[in-house]
Amino acid sequence: MKIVVLAGGLSTEREVSLATGTAVCKALRKKGHRAVLVDLFLGMEEYDGPLEALFDAPDGRCGNAAIQTSEPDREAVRRSRKDRGPSLIGKDVLNVCALADIVFVGLHGESGEDGRIQATFDLMGIPYTGSGHLSSAMAMDKVVTKRMMDAAGIRTPKWRLAEYGEADIAALAAELPVPCVVKTPGGGSSLGVYLPETKTELEDALRDLLRFGSQVIVEERIKGRDFFTAVLGDRWLPPVEVISATGKFDYTAKYQSGAALELCPSDLTEDQQREMGEMALNLHRLLGLSVYSRADFVLDSNGVPWCLETNSLPGLTSGSLMPKEAAAVGLTYEDLCEEIVQLSLRRKN
Known part of the structure; x- marks a missing residue:
């Protein structure tokens, strides 16, 4: 299949998104797809060939994306685009997406997780991975998510x-x-x-x-152990425990090698795993999410899990949590990316 892996953008999570997109693009190419990495914000400014030829680029236009210890300088990124226009979508991005059999949404943060790019694709009839525009927007808004958890009786901190x-x-x-x-x-x-x-x-x-x-x-503030539980299709995956070297699971701990210890399978009872998994799956369904998501938990000193929030587009970098959970049930990284594509196509159809 021809697949555009859409990443980058202009959110505070731009570097994480580019790392996700690069890894996903390489994985899909290993699966035999004609995958190409496209930056949502910068677009095709530096490309002057036919758009159809992009899918046959020998490396899928993948670079060596790296995540720094601090958030990116978005103003510097904005200045680097030649047209300096107000649009958050770069040159020819929508045109090349329209040529694809499906767009793999590797975006994080605004424009990607907030449902706006999904709404654009819906209006254009372009298939894409993951959740739809409305459920994405609700999951991105922590206030909406909290209110829905309260209404549904999903345990969450006051x-x-x-x-x-x-x-x-x-x-x-x-x-x-x-x-x-x-x-x-x-x-x-x-x-x-x-x-x-x-x-x-x-x-x-x-x-x-x-x-x-x-x-x-x-x-x-509920002090305890940090756990993360992904949903894939209609099932939950084994929770992964993250133990930060500094005691805080911040941006650095998430993305810098050696900053945190990640355990999967984790040291939980079967009942605790099941409770977290069912809470994650219930929240996934409550928000109308599709294909995959990841919920964040704290396990308090009494062994009780508290759900903090959910993510409609969890990171898929080489160091991200969901691939570790998938590996625990025998799914390779390439198989995980392929399953996300196939589940998304079935949802669209």
Whole structure:
């Protein structure tokens, strides 16, 4: 099949997306597909041949994507595009996607997980992997997800939504309990997530979070072990436990080699695995997600799992969690990518 692996974009998770896209593109080419990597934002500015020929590029236009220890400089990326236009979709991106049998959505964060590119493809009749536009948007919005978990009785930490400005920080920090979790409603890859232990740390976190917008979720801090459970098709995969070297599973711990220990199969009872798996699958269905997703959990000191959120497009880099869970049930990385494609085609049909 002709497959466009769409990655990059202009979100804070741009580098993670490019790493996912590169790995997926190489895996699909090993499976015999004519896969090509396309950057959503930069597009085909540097390409002057026929678009159909892209699918026969000897390397699928794959580079050596690397994830740095800090989020990318998005303004530098914006300046690097020649047209300097306002569109988040680069030159000829939609044209080459329309030539493909399916688009593998390797995007993360805004424009990818928020449902906007899926809505565009729906209007154009372009098949793509993963969930549809509405379920993607709901899963990306942590406020919507939290409200649906509360309504459905899925165990999640107590939370509240706060709206504020610079002038409100001192009063809001005085009102909120510590320790707690504060995070932007639409972030990912642990960007825009803080775990303040003191009022001073809380004020600093609230001040920094204003760069993402005027709303934050304030969540009860449940201390325990971090677990992540993926859903593939209509089944859940074995949870993976992540033990950070620093005690915080942040952007660095997620993507830098040696920053965290990842255990799969993990040291859980069968009942604990099943409870996490069923909670992940229930949330997947509740939001109307399709093909695959991944839910995040904390297991408290009493062995009780608490669901934090879900991700409609979990990372598929070589160091990501879902491939480790797939490997635990005998799926190679290439087989996982192929199954996502085949499940998505069946959903579309």
